[in-house]
Amino acid sequence: MDQQEKINILQRIVQMETVNDHESFVADYLASLFETYPNAKVERVRYRTGRDNLVVTVGTGRRRTLGFAGHMDVVATGDPQKWQHKPFSGDITPDFKMHGRGTSDMKAGLAAMVIAALELLDQGQPKDGQLKLIATIAEETTMVGAEKLTEAGYLDDLDALVICEGSGLNVSYTHNGDIDYEVISYGKGAHSAAPQLGINAIENLMVYWQTAKAELAKFDETDPVLGQLLHNVTLMSGGEQINSIPAEAKLSGNIRLIPQTPARLVQDRLEALVAELNTRPGFDLELNYLLVGDALPGDPDNSFVQLVKRETETIVGHDVELAGDTGTTDGSKFVAAKAQFPVAIVGPGSETAHQVDEYVDLNQYLQAIELYKQLTLEFLSGE
Amino acid sequence: MTEQEKIEILQHIIKIKSVNDNETEVADYIASLFAPYPNAKVEKVNYAPNRDNLVVTIGQPDRKRLGFSGHMDVVDPGDLSKWTHEPFGAEVADGKLFGRGASDMKTGLTAQVIAMLEFLESGTELPGEIRLLATVGEETGEYGAATLTDQGYADNLAGLVISEPSGLNEITYTARGVIDYKIESVGKASHSARPEFGINAIDNLLVYYNEIQKVMAPFDKVNPILGGVLHNVDLISGGEQINSIPAKAWLMANMRTIPEYPNQVFYDAIEKLVDELNQRPGFDLKVSYSFPEEAIPGKPDTPLVKLAQKVSKEVLGTAAKPVGSGGANDGAEFLRAKGDFTSIVYGPGSNTSHMPDEYVELSDFLKSIDLYKQLALEFLA
Structure with missing residues (x-):
């Protein structure tokens, strides 16, 4: 495939507005790229209308199976006025960057893994083992795509997994877990000229906010790679x-877990805190979880992780340090698979994920395609 | 005017949906009631399309001028399933009239309008002037009152009676x-x-x-x-x-x-x-x-408050009590006008303002007409 065609594929999927929905546009398009390859097994795993996961399996033999995973959804753009390039334009600037929501997080990684598979197919590869592409929905919200695929057993035959999140072609092998929660505060309405007849739900929620901030700050253990637990109130x-x-008033919070703080431990603390506040007069707080995913533990000395590091170094031409990823990935759900397999996270991207003017360096994108191809051949031929 | 005629005027006004808009329909209707009386000076003062304030002046100029004031807008009826009467049906049951605005405050406004109409009807020689200031947009920001004040319509008042629903047993002389x-x-x-x-x-x-x-x-x-x-x-x-x-x-x-x-x-x-x-x-x-x-300072012992108390004792048998109000009213805007005057809130209503099944006792409505007439005559004298 020539370079222009590779860029066109990425541009096309960046132009698809898959903001927390409509991933089927991407899934259908990616599936269409495999139409001319009868040996590619294409499966759509529907969550609901407009939201299909896609699993593509190529190669022969069951000696080893390497998985590549990426998600098809993107986060909201925020105020489009603040973007220098339209968020779904896929504009390319003379500095060889492509701009748009999802370029970095993570349609470039997604397109790269697909193109790597297509190019391997063109070369009659892989001959000795299988390559499995897993494209998910809803990674940015509930990870329900990854969860359903894991439950349905799609991960069970993997020997290793690459998650193609935009890491700037750095390699990580461990990442944070995530708790998304909401607290609803119920009060009592009254005319604001007679506040004593009511209960101000916002006031009580603010007490929660202050107390929870202090309470969760007590989880002060530091993971050498992932750092400390993070707690942010992000919606209100x-x-x-x-x-x-x-x-009535409501806030939503996002907690980034480290392997030392399992989700359950933090949940217990939040629940105790809410229970304590609810004993105070007038307080009626309700805690709900929107997403719970544990941190992904990992071993930097694992042979697969080391292989990914070496191959990445070869492609980028300099040393690469193994690191932890602060952002969660579908890996939080994939680790619940029956099979135990090492996970490495490496993909093209910049530090503009979820921000305005998100972009990806197209050189990195093209390098990632080479990396994924090389990695597949090396891993599947290895012992 | 017969009681039945008075109630029909009130019903007509309640039936007009003037939810934070459309006050012109109320203004036009009130203006039409004054049409038979060439001595009544009727002015529409526009705030926005379909949102006209109405100013009606009767009596002898160049003497004391008493202001009457009420707003023509009402708040949204909210959840209709909570109403057992049509919010804009003006249904009468058990001596009560139900509907959005029945308490806040189309009844008070209508009572002041009818008090003025009855003076005209009977050819009463007023010893001064009565000016009705019927406003738009009170519920969302008192901007009708602001417009009228800015254009001088509230200048040179000797006193102002706002017919917001204080209840006939209470007179609000100060407000937050x-x-x-x-x-x-x-x-x-x-x-x-x-x-x-x-x-x-x-x-x-x-x-x-x-x-x-x-x-x-x-x-x-x-x-x-x-x-x-x-x-x-x-x-x-x-x-x-x-x-x-x-x-x-x-x-x-x-x-x-x-x-x-x-x-x-x-x-x-x-x-x-x-x-x-x-x-x-x-x-x-x-x-x-x-x-x-701004807050309305007010004093409980001004001549207007004392007069309202005296008149309430004459008409109702017991004197209304001077109180403060937690809510603001159009008076805060009118008090910016030229001239030093007292503003009170005194009007019929119930504690159902802004709530489902808002109502007013029809007897309060009818009594308030007499109260406003008596108050005007004694204040201007």
Whole structure:
């Protein structure tokens, strides 16, 4: 495949607006690229209308199976006015960068793994083992795509897995876990001229916010690679109208876990805190979990991890340090698979994920295709 | 005018849907009632399309002028399933008239209109002038009253009776002011796994939330009638997605002020805090206000209050009690007009304002017409 065609494929999927939905556009398009290869097994695993996961298996023999995973959803753009390039344009600038929501997180990695498979097919590869592409939905929200695929056994035959998240072609082998939660505060409405007749739900929620911030800060263990637990309140809403004491308010928080703080431990702490606050007069707080995923532990000395490191160094031409990824990936769900397999995270991308003017360096994108091809051949031929 | 005719006028006005808009239909109807009387001066004062204030002046100019005032807008009926009567049906049952605006405040307005019509009908020689100031947009910001005041329609009043539903047993002579304001916090989005690349707009907003409590605490004077200053954050919103550091957040607070403090001291305090916080790294807060109103100081023993008490004793048998009101009213705007005058709130209504099945006792409605007539005659004399 020539370079222009590789870029066109990426541009095309960047232009698909898969903001937390509609991943089937990407899945259908990627599936269409394999149409001319009868040996490629293409499976759509539907979550619901418009939201298909895609699994493509190529190669022969069952000696070894290497998985590549990437997600097809992207986060919201925020204010489109703040973007220098339209968020779904896939504009390419003279500095050889492609701009747009999802370029870095993580359509470049997704396209690279697909193109690597297509090019291997063109070369009659892989001959000795299988390559399995796993394209998921909803990674940015609930990871329900990865969860369902794991439950359905799609990961069970893997011997190793590469997650193609935009790491800037750095390699990580471990990452944080994640708890997304919401706290709803129930109060009692009243005219704001007579606040004593009501209970201000926002006020009580603010007490939660302050207490929870202090309480979770006590999880101060530091993972040598992943650092400390992070807690951020990222969404908040409450109240009915300006001259009414609010009867309801809500906030959502995001907690990044480290392997030393299993999700359950942190959940216990939050639940105890809410229970304690609810004993105070007027407090009626409700805690719900939106997403719970443990941290991905890993071993830097694992032979697969070392292989990924070596192959990446060969491609980029300099030393690569093994690191931890602060962001969660579908790996949080994949580790629940029956099979135990090492995971490495490496993919093209910049530090602009979830920000305005997200971009990917196209040189990195092209390098990633080479890396994934090389890695496949090396791993499948190895012992 | 017969009782039945009076009730039909009220029903007609209740049936007009003037929910934060469309006051012109009410104004036109009231104007049509004065059409048979060439001595009544009728003026429409436009605020916005379909939103006309109405000014009606009767009696002898160049003497004392008494203002009557009520607003023509009503609040939204809200959840219709909670009503057992049609919100705009003006149904009568058990001597009560039901409907949005029955209490707040189409009944008071109608009673003042009918009091004036009856003077005209009977050819009563008024010893002065009565001016009706019927306003738009009271519920959302008193901007009809602001328009009328700005254009001089409230100038040179000797007294003002606002027919908001104080209930006939109470006269409001003082009222809280209101400051509604919004704080917007601008941060910088980033992945929540990389908070160091972003600025959490919610975190910064909540710092404001905590600090403003401390800033407001020293304003601890208590008005004997109205109570202390109230500051409540009633609306809050922020963030884009659960795993993104929020780039934007805002809150809206409602303050109820008292005559002991001019609103300006609170603007100054809020703005000083915002300025201070904006010195901190990453803070970008902005304050804006919507339709603030000053408190109405008032005294319980002014001639107008005393007269209203006397008239209520004559008409009802018991004197109405002077009280304070926690809510603001159009009087806050009218008091900016030229001339020194007392503004009171005295009108028929129930405690169902802004609620489902809002109603008024029809006997209160009819009695209030007599009260307004008597009050006008004695005040102008």
